[in-house]
Amino acid sequence: xxxxxxxxxxxxxxxxxxxxxxxxxxxxxxxxxxxxxxxxxxxxxxxxxxxxxxxxxxxxxxxxxxxxxxxxxxxxxxxxxxxxxxxxxxxxxxxxxxxxxxxxxxxxxxxxxxxxxxxxxxxxxxxxxxxxxxxxxxxxxxxxxxxxxxxxxxxxxxxxxxxxxxxxxxxxxxxxxxxxxxxxxxxxxxxxxxxxxxxxxxxxxxxxxxxxxxxxxxxxxxxxxxxxxxxxxxxxxxxxxxxxxxxxxxxxxxxxxxxxxxxxxxxxxxxxxxxxxxxxxxxxxxxxxxxxxxxxxxxxxxxxxxxxxxxxxxxxxxxxxxxxxxxxxxxxxxxxxxxxxxxxxxxxxxxxxxxxxxxxxxxxxxxxxxxxxxxxxxxxxxxxxxxxxxxxxx
Amino acid sequence: xxxxxxxxxxxxxxxxxxxxxxxxxxxxxxxxxxxxxxxxxxxxxxxxxxxxxxxxxxxxxxxxxxxxxxxxxxxxxxxxxxxxxxxxxxxxxxxxxxxxxxxxxxxxxxxxxxxxxxxxxxxxxxxxxxxxxxxxxxxxxxxxxxxxxxxxxxxxxxxxxxxxxxxxxxxxxxxxxxxxxxxxxxxxxxxxxxxxxxxxxxxxxxxxxxxxxxxxxxxxxxxxxxxxxxxxxxxxxxxxxxxxxxxxxxxxxxxxxxxxxxxxxxxxxxxxxxxxxxxxxxxxxxxxxxxxxxxxxxxxxxxxxxxxxxxxxxxxxxxxxxxxxxxxxxxxxxxxxxxxxxxxxxxxxxxxxxxxxxxxxxxxxxxxxxxxxxxxxxxxxxxxxxxxxxxxxx
DNA sequence: GTTATTTTTTTTGGTGCCCGAAAAAAAGTT
DNA sequence: AACTTTTTTTCGGGCACCAAAAAAAATAAC
Numbered sequence: 122x123x124x125x126x127x128x129x130x131x132x133x134x135x136x137x138x139x140x141x142x143x144x145x146x147x148x149x150x151x152x153x154x155x156x157x158x159x160x161x162x163x164x165x166x167x168x169x170x171x172x173x174x175x176x177x178x179x180x181x182x183x184x185x186x187x188x189x190x191x192x193x194x195x196x197x198x199x200x201x202x203x204x205x206x207x208x209x210x211x212x213x214x215x216x217x218x219x220x221x222x223x224x225x226x227x228x229x230x231x232x233x234x235x236x237x238x239x240x241x242x243x244x245x246x247x248x249x250x251x252x253x254x255x256x257x258x259x260x261x262x263x264x265x266x267x268x269x270x271x272x273x274x275x276x277x278x279x280x281x282x283x284x285x286x287x288x289x290x291x292x293x294x295x296x297x298x299x300x301x302x303x304x305x306x307x308x309x310x311x312x313x314x315x316x317x318x319x320x321x322x323x324x325x326x327x328x329x330x331x332x333x334x335x336x337x338x339x340x341x342x343x344x345x346x347x348x349x350x351x352x353x354x355x356x357x358x359x360x361x362x363x364x365x366x367x368x369x370x371x372x373x374x375x376x377x378x379x380x381x382x383x384x385x386x387x388x389x390x391x392x393x394x395x396x397x398x399x400x401x402x403x404x405x406x407x408x409x410x411x412x413x414x415x416x417x418x419x420x421x422x423x424x425x426x427x428x429x430x431x432x433x434x435x436x437x438x439x440x441x442x443x444x445x446x447x448x449x450x451x452x453x454x455x456x457x458x459x460x461x462x463x464x465x466x467x468x469x470x471x472x473x474x475x476x477x478x479x480x481x482x483x484x485x486x487x488x489x490x491x492x493x494x495x496x497x498x499x500x501x502x503x504x505x506x507x508x509x510x511x512x513x514x515x
Numbered sequence: 516x517x518x519x520x521x522x523x524x525x526x527x528x529x530x531x532x533x534x535x536x537x538x539x540x541x542x543x544x545x546x547x548x549x550x551x552x553x554x555x556x557x558x559x560x561x562x563x564x565x566x567x568x569x570x571x572x573x574x575x576x577x578x579x580x581x582x583x584x585x586x587x588x589x590x591x592x593x594x595x596x597x598x599x600x601x602x603x604x605x606x607x608x609x610x611x612x613x614x615x616x617x618x619x620x621x622x623x624x625x626x627x628x629x630x631x632x633x634x635x636x637x638x639x640x641x642x643x644x645x646x647x648x649x650x651x652x653x654x655x656x657x658x659x660x661x662x663x664x665x666x667x668x669x670x671x672x673x674x675x676x677x678x679x680x681x682x683x684x685x686x687x688x689x690x691x692x693x694x695x696x697x698x699x700x701x702x703x704x705x706x707x708x709x710x711x712x713x714x715x716x717x718x719x720x721x722x723x724x725x726x727x728x729x730x731x732x733x734x735x736x737x738x739x740x741x742x743x744x745x746x747x748x749x750x751x752x753x754x755x756x757x758x759x760x761x762x763x764x765x766x767x768x769x770x771x772x773x774x775x776x777x778x779x780x781x782x783x784x785x786x787x788x789x790x791x792x793x794x795x796x797x798x799x800x801x802x803x804x805x806x807x808x809x810x811x812x813x814x815x816x817x818x819x820x821x822x823x824x825x826x827x828x829x830x831x832x833x834x835x836x837x838x839x840x841x842x843x844x845x846x847x848x849x850x851x852x853x854x855x856x857x858x859x860x861x862x863x864x865x866x867x868x869x870x871x872x873x874x875x876x877x878x879x880x881x882x883x884x885x886x887x888x889x890x891x892x893x894x895x896x897x898x899x900x901x902x903x904x905x906x907x908x909x
Numbered sequence: 910g911t912t913a914t915t916t917t918t919t920t921t922g923g924t925g926c927c928c929g930a931a932a933a934a935a936a937g938t939t
Numbered sequence: 940a941a942c943t944t945t946t947t948t949t950c951g952g953g954c955a956c957c958a959a960a961a962a963a964a965a966t967a968a969c
Binding site: 136 | 914915916917918919920921
């Protein structure tokens, strides 16, 4: 990118851009590409000298926690993943309280292998399943720690000079969407995850929303149908009791409703089996999906009435079954919500992709970097120009 | 307030405060109280010279629109109401399209009576019932205009030099709460209004939330009980179909469910009558309130699961019936939501007061003034100090 | 091949906002 | 009267930014 473009984007004068970039060049944070000549289509005039972020100057670390693994990624300042690693942590065997230490050493080992000095890491982002308290930097409840409350951010902060944070995985998907396509995913939108549980991510007024105690967007339990199906939370009529994979298998196989969700070996295989049954016309499977779709419609109605999102994104492993649920979903939506409100949003159905969590961590880290280091610059542009935000998003 | 305090609050150095205040003194926007000596308890040292906002320098106008009236208030820079006036506008008789003109002339006449030059007015805030599109400055649907879409902000903007805006009345109540007691009403909280309809105001992440198209927080229609009571929106099982005054009267008097809400003369008198019946032990009235309370509990459960507010405020004319609904409300909440989520919030039941709408307009106007004129100062303090926000809120 | 034109980058010389340090002011204390 | 305390003001300076001019590096025109 040329200096003149940077000036356009940040709304700083060419003079200021020169001053700042020459500072950054001295610090080695950016590089000038004078040697290579990409010969742009530009006709005449002094050619632009392109600048790029120095690849090795600043790194970000992304950690994704699942039941058995710590997945680490080393990301450079340009947002490119440089290196990946999976470290085993069997939460069934090991004591959950040893986890923070295990995470710190895993990161240390990872950096050593990559030959990166820990002092060059300036952000460490962690994504976990379950209920995450962003403010206190703890995992309040997660299947990975069999429900125990584990502090994550504080131990990391002690061990590394980097800024550390932790967030919910669904929230990271939401952030990833905004990062990958800001023109489509901006302002106010909702992400609904159909998986083992049923989660939701909310992006409101151009920022991630996680509620007063960080447990907002509990879409799976935000529905309530009096006297409805039994949920593993103990209540009746939750969305999860119709839509999560164990609930789908339970309903389609006519298992007693108090069957322990764990004994229903649902997961990926159970869902695949159910999809097969539905594909071959099995009435029980089709009925189950239809009922699930209707309840999903109710849930979407609720989100629209409460939040009024521009867009709702449906994703998670279970979207593969969307074709079996679509019709009844629209019917449920129509049954539950007046047309005026119903027509103000669009629905994206997005095939599920695990990498989104990492993208979200990258996006979040980048934004935090922005705030911490370039805060002054972004404030400037905000103060001066409230005009064309299009140009800014480019 | 003394200069030294201003420095503390804004995190500016005493030198800068002196520079800025002497500017403002020259401009006549603030006054120095050197003559009066309030003899504070301060022991020694150079006495503080208190500064105050100049009463006549800058004015705000607040306009509240109801079915028959335009209620105007003139507010000075200190947030004190200087003058009030009610202007009739019979929306049943007059054409709705003549309303913007009527509003402009009402304001002009009001200013003339008050002897205030229109150029000294720097904010005009309008609050309306119904569906308000804040972005476009229009009333999209309101009982006051029999459902017609009326532009409000543009005509005002043309007629006056002031910054103009329009907002929903429930949103203004939400803003008023934050303004009146920021320590209690900050961060993320919800306001539920029980009235002719059932409205909600959401304050999320320290800002008013109104959704992508400005129609968020449709609490009255966010509930859905399959096969439930018929709502005037045409759907079944909305909260409004149980909780609004017409629904209460309808249920307690066993009127057919398709009775036109307008013919049910509910309003204040209908509700008062119902309260009397309940007070004297009328079983139908008591049952009605009990059912309403249970459904309210469902609705609150939904808000908690979706939004996770720190606090929920219950207000509106119908809170007078709260004692008849309370028990079943808690039962409904317990039925619909798992305890972990249920215990994270507190409930305020607040007697309804019409003045809250005006307070909200004042608060909103003040905040806008802050942004427009003092933006630089507040950015400064944000950049420098992320420490004790308590001091700032003082 | 020289000159004009176009476009980007750099230099120069401010301007405005803010701060720290020191001084001044206005009291009380000893 | 001298010292202490607290608030306010003055003064010199730093930082971030900008406008305008100059420089640089290419193409276009003659």
